[in-house]
Amino acid sequence: MDALSWGSILIRIATQLTPVWIGLVVIFALSITYKRKLGLYGKLFDSTIGMIGFALVMFWVLVGVMGGPFDMLVTHDPLSQISGMKNKLPGTPMRSAAEGEYAYFLLGGDNLARDVFSRLIKGAWVVVQIAPIATLFAFMVGITLGLPAGYYGGRLDTLLSFLANLILAFPVILLFYLLVTPEIVLTGIPNYMALFLFVFPLVFMAILLNSRLYTRPTVRTPVLVVVLGIMGWLYLSLVSTDGYVVATPSYGIPGLPNALDLFNIDPGILVVFVSVVFVNSPTVYRIVRGLAMDIKTRDYVAAAQTRGEGPWYIMLWEILPNARGPLIVDFCLRIGYTTILLGTLGFFGLGLESESPDWGSTINAGRRLLALYPHAAIAPAMALLTLVLGLNLLADGLREESLRD
Amino acid sequence: MGLFILRRLGVMLLTALCLTFIVFWLTNLYPNLEKLAKTQGNFRMSDEAVTSYLENRGYLQPMPVKFGQWLGVVPGWITEKKDGTTMGRCFTADTPITERKRFCGVLQGDWGQSTVFKDDVSNIVSTRLGLTGKLMFMVMIVMVPMALLLGVLAGMREGSKTDRSLSTLSIASTATPEYVSGVIFIAVFTSSAFGLKWFKGSATSAMESITFENFTLPVLTISLYGMGYIARMTRASMTEVMTAQYIRTARLKGVSFPNIVLKHALRNALIAPFTVIMLQFPWLLNGVVIVETLFNYKGFGWLLVQAASNNDIELLLSVSVVSVVVVLVTQLISDIGYVYLNPRIRIS
Numbered sequence: 166m167d168a169l170s171w172g173s174i175l176i177r178i179a180t181q182l183t184p185v186w187i188g189l190v191v192i193f194a195l196s197i198t199y200k201r202k203l204g205l206y207g208k209l210f211d212s213t214i215g216m217i218g219f220a221l222v223m224f225w226v227l228v229g230v231m232g233g234p235f236d237m238l239v240t241h242d243p244l245s246q247i248s249g250m251k252n253k254l255p256g257t258p259m260r261s262a263a264e265g266e267y268a269y270f271l272l273g274g275d276n277l278a279r280d281v282f283s284r285l286i287k288g289a290w291v292v293v294q295i296a297p298i299a300t301l302f303a304f305m306v307g308i309t310l311g312l313p314a315g316y317y318g319g320r321l322d323t324l325l326s327f328l329a330n331l332i333l334a335f336p337v338i339l340l341f342y343l344l345v346t347p348e349i350v351l352t353g354i355p356n357y358m359a360l361f362l363f364v365f366p367l368v369f370m371a372i373l374l375n376s377r378l379y380t381r382p383t384v385r386t387p388v389l390v391v392v393l394g395i396m397g398w399l400y401l402s403l404v405s406t407d408g409y410v411v412a413t414p415s416y417g418i419p420g421l422p423n424a425l426d427l428f429n430i431d432p433g434i435l436v437v438f439v440s441v442v443f444v445n446s447p448t449v450y451r452i453v454r455g456l457a458m459d460i461k462t463r464d465y466v467a468a469a470q471t472r473g474e475g476p477w478y479i480m481l482w483e484i485l486p487n488a489r490g491p492l493i494v495d496f497c498l499r500i501g502y503t504t505i506l507l508g509t510l511g512f513f514g515l516g517l518e519s520e521s522p523d524w525g526s527t528i529n530a531g532r533r534l535l536a537l538y539p540h541a542a543i544a545p546a547m548a549l550l551t552l553v554l555g556l557n558l559l560a561d562g563l564r565e566e567s568l569r570d
Numbered sequence: 571m572g573l574f575i576l577r578r579l580g581v582m583l584l585t586a587l588c589l590t591f592i593v594f595w596l597t598n599l600y601p602n603l604e605k606l607a608k609t610q611g612n613f614r615m616s617d618e619a620v621t622s623y624l625e626n627r628g629y630l631q632p633m634p635v636k637f638g639q640w641l642g643v644v645p646g647w648i649t650e651k652k653d654g655t656t657m658g659r660c661f662t663a664d665t666p667i668t669e670r671k672r673f674c675g676v677l678q679g680d681w682g683q684s685t686v687f688k689d690d691v692s693n694i695v696s697t698r699l700g701l702t703g704k705l706m707f708m709v710m711i712v713m714v715p716m717a718l719l720l721g722v723l724a725g726m727r728e729g730s731k732t733d734r735s736l737s738t739l740s741i742a743s744t745a746t747p748e749y750v751s752g753v754i755f756i757a758v759f760t761s762s763a764f765g766l767k768w769f770k771g772s773a774t775s776a777m778e779s780i781t782f783e784n785f786t787l788p789v790l791t792i793s794l795y796g797m798g799y800i801a802r803m804t805r806a807s808m809t810e811v812m813t814a815q816y817i818r819t820a821r822l823k824g825v826s827f828p829n830i831v832l833k834h835a836l837r838n839a840l841i842a843p844f845t846v847i848m849l850q851f852p853w854l855l856n857g858v859v860i861v862e863t864l865f866n867y868k869g870f871g872w873l874l875v876q877a878a879s880n881n882d883i884e885l886l887l888s889v890s891v892v893s894v895v896v897v898l899v900t901q902l903i904s905d906i907g908y909v910y911l912n913p914r915i916r917i918s
Contacts, residue, residue: 214738327581331588334897336852338859339890342878343593348601505747512749512860513875528753532864536771539757539764546750554745561741 169256169269178271178282184237188227189220205493208566215562221555225289225548233290240267241280243287243522250274252538255281275527275541276534284522285544291523292552295434296503299441300496303503305365306442307449308492309372312480314450315457326454329447337444338509344440345515355436356411359404362442367396376477402427406435437516441506445499452495456488463487490567494560501556508549524549575906582898586891593890594637597883603629606881610685625649626657640682640887642675676891682884686876691888694873699892701777702858702869705788708780709854713793714800714847721804721843726831728809737805743798748860752791756864759787773867788865792857796850800843807842811835841911848904852897 169177179186193210200207209215232238241247249260255273259266272281314322332340349355370392378385404410405420406429412418430438460466461484469479510516511525519526524545531542596602606629607620615623624630628639628647638644639659646659660674674680681691724736758764760771769787776784811817812835820830859871866872870889877886 327585331585334585334589334852334894334901336855336859336874336890336893336897338856339593339874339878339893342875343596346602348605348881349596349599351601352599354596354599501745508747508749509856509860513863525749528749532749532753532756535753535756536761537763539753539761542753543757546753550746550750553747554742557741557745558738561737 168254168258169271171256174256174271177269181238181240181271181282182228184231185224185227188231189223192223193220205563205567208569209559209562212562212565214558215566218555218558218560218562221551222559225552225555226293228286229289229293232286233294238286239280239283240269240271241283243279243284244520246278247274247280248278250280251278252276252534252541253278254538255540272544273538273540275531276538277530281527281541281544284527285524285548287522288524288527288545289548289552291517291521292504292507292549295438295441295507296500299438300445300500300503302362302366302438302442303445303449303499304492304496305369306362306446308453308485309365309369310446311450311453312457312484313476315454316461316476316480316484318458322454325450329450332443332447333451337506338513340444341440341510341513341515344443345436345510350432350436351413353411353413355432355439356404358439358443359435360410362439362446363400363403367393367400370396372477373481376475376481379475398425399427401425403430406430406432433516433518437507437510440516441503441510444506445503449495449499452491453488456491457484460484460487494564494567497556497560497563501553501560504549504553504556571909575902578902578905582902585898586894589894590887590891591637593887594640594883595633597881597886598629598633598636602881606685606883609880626651628659638675640675640884642673642677642680645672646674681888684877684882684885686880686882686885691885694885695870695888695892698868698870698873701867702862702871704780705785705792705858705862705867705869706854708785708789709792709796712789713797716793717797717800718804718840718843720797720801722808722831722836722839724801725805725808725812725839726835728812733805737802740798740801740805743794744802745798746794748791748795748857749864751794752787752861752864755787755791771865773865777868788861788867791861791864792854795857796854799853800846800850803846804839804843808835808839811839814838841908844911845904845908848900848907851900852893855893855896 196203196207197210200210209219228238247259250257250270251274253270253274255271257270257273258268259270270280270282272285275281275284310325314325343349344355371389374389374392375385378388401421402425405426406412408419408422408426409417410420457480461479465487466479466483469483474483507523508525508528511521511523511527512529514526514529517523517526519530527545528542528549531539531545535542603624604620607623608615611619611623621630626649628636628649631639631647635644639646648656648658650656658670660672660680661670671678679692681695683689684691684694687694720736720740724733724740727733755769756771759766759768761767768783770784771787773784773788775781776788817830817834820834821827825834855871858869859874861867862869862871863875870892873885874889874893876882877889
């Protein structure tokens with residue numbers, strides 16, 4: 166068999182991604198039909214830039230979800246090495262393709278003779294999984310600390326702002342090099358940080374519901390018990406591995422027993438996750454604090470104060486909803502930034518295993534042979550570029566549309 | 571103003587102290603020390619050998635004592651070995667007893683020894699900083715004018731075609747981290763696959779002599795990521811200025827459009843980007859680490875990677891002190907400069 170030409174490579178990739186195209190068309194058709202009823206999300210479809218951004222983001226989300234847990238789209242196993250395919254150019258046919266096996270390496274092979282195309286798709290799942298959740302956690306931390314700092318001001322504000330500036334003054338890469346090493350994982354510090362940082366969504370939900378419902382204890386108590394019960398279970402499953410919350414060679418703090426543990430997080434992933442949340446939350450804190458300081462001077466806040474509402478009610482039900490515009494925009498931008506950070510970690514070979522298909526690690530592996538075989542590094546580089554570009558364009562579109570009214 | 575600067579300097583000092591203590595604490599955790607002992611001694615050391623190695627070199631003292639010794643406020647450690655020889659933090663075996671100092675730390679101007687490079691930390695750091703200084707200088711020369719031009723052109727007429735395309739361009743540039751643009755640049759301009767061998771993919775030779783061929787790509791790679799952000803800030807501030815009353819007055823008086831932009835708008839529009847440019851320094855530091863690794867330019871960023879991956883404690887501490895000071899000083903300058911440039915803001 167001959168190697169494929171660039172045209173037929175593109176056609177084959179496009180056919181391979183058919184489910185993604187179908188998904189994109191369905192999402193766009195539905196959204197454009199009902200765009201007047203969908204609020205800010207619907208307005209996004211009035212701006213070209215926003216639509217392009219949304220399409221790029223949804224493309225990678227669909228690729229990640231379909232390629233990851235559902236195992237569609239991929240042509241080969243992303244980890245298996247196939248003899249004779251080392252550093253082969255895009256479109257190279259396999260030497261002896263078995264029956265039912267895909268006969269080509271669409272984007273070539275890397276220096277360990279693995280299929281670049283399949284690794285690209287599996288790598289999308291790593292990003293799609295970690296980046297939004299880590300950003301969400303960073304927002305929970307930033308909002309829970311930033312609202313009181315901006316609303317109360319004073320000592321609390323000084324202390325929290327000092328701590329935030331402390332973290333922000335650290336060069337990110339130095340922090341990663343200090344935190345994301347196997348030695349630090351051994352000391353259990355990431356577990357302590359996970360214990361601390363992941364508790365914020367619980368605190369946030371508890372205050373949010375309590376401040377709204379505390380006048381009706383008959384409703385509040387069952388709601389709080391159910392919500393906090395579920396979230397507490399998830400929290401404990403998240404932080405405990407093999408029955409321990411913190412497990413170092415010398416001591417361990419017991420956590421949720423294995424029978425109740427819903428999922429186990431790989432310690433390598435956990436430390437990456439924790440450090441990304443840790444790096445992002447001070448910036449979110451500063452944004453929320455600034456917004457809170459601005460909004461607390463408005464009349465509706467004064468009205469709520471006169472009504473005798475509690476401070477947390479005002480913060481979470483008066484200030485926060487009115488700060489949502491800038492926060493949503495920043496959320497999109499921050500997912501992009503988190504993606505870049507994840508790539509940086511991979512690029513320096515920190516945290517994730519070296520055979521992990523995530524884009525940063527693949528770029529790191531491919532850059533050594535860049536002068537001779539650039540395809541192995543360029544494919545993930547372009548993928549990362551388009552995803553982050555999509556998120557930034559989406560944020561720009563959202564900003565434009567939310568400023569319009 | 572004097573009090574403001576004094577207070578800022580105090581906070582700065584406190585921040586730097588806290589940060590160095592965090593770095594000190596993280597690098598002095600036992601698993602890290604064990605790794606250090608094994609890389610310095612040999613990899614098959616028994617646990618007892620590791621302990622005695624660390625014990626002899628003063629690594630197992632309490633954390634505040636060690637930090638005090640590094641700072642130079644606590645006398646350096648002295649160990650008497652079983653065979654009668656003594657080892658100390660402040661002297662080597664062949665220093666005469668009368669010349670041995672009690673204190674040696676940062677306050678005495680002694681930044682310690684690097685365990686990897688076997689040299690004085692202050693020597694290594696100053697050489698590497700010089701190399702990175704060259705890189706940063708070139709980046710500033712390329713990045714700032716390009717970003718300002720882009721921003722002013724885009725913000726001049728809000729909503730025009732130029733504005734839209736230049737804004738999209740700057741969004742694209744902020745979406746391209748250094749390791750992506752660097753990889754693409756190297757692949758396109760240096761690899762045999764594209765056949766365009768215009769530049770060199772490695773900047774190692776630029777450490778001795780900078781040429782257009784070996785320095786363009788690293789400089790371009792760093793500038794590209796920071797450029798978009800400054801351009802967007804400039805654009806935002808430019809559009810704001812262009813809607814101001816005095817611009818309208820100038821227009822109604824019949825001043826030509828280029829004159830309005832250059833003589834009336836530009837000066838006021840450049841206040842905000844000034845702060846942003848200063849605050850870009852810490853960000854550039856990240857870019858420098860990535861680019862120096864990618865292009866194999868042995869500067870400060872490369873040193874950071876070497877120090878961190880080998881757990882070279884004293885080198886890493888100096889590297890973090892330098893980078894933290896850079897970050898804090900630029901923040902201070904940007905605050906002071908902002909007050910000077912913008913008379914509407916007064917600090918009480």
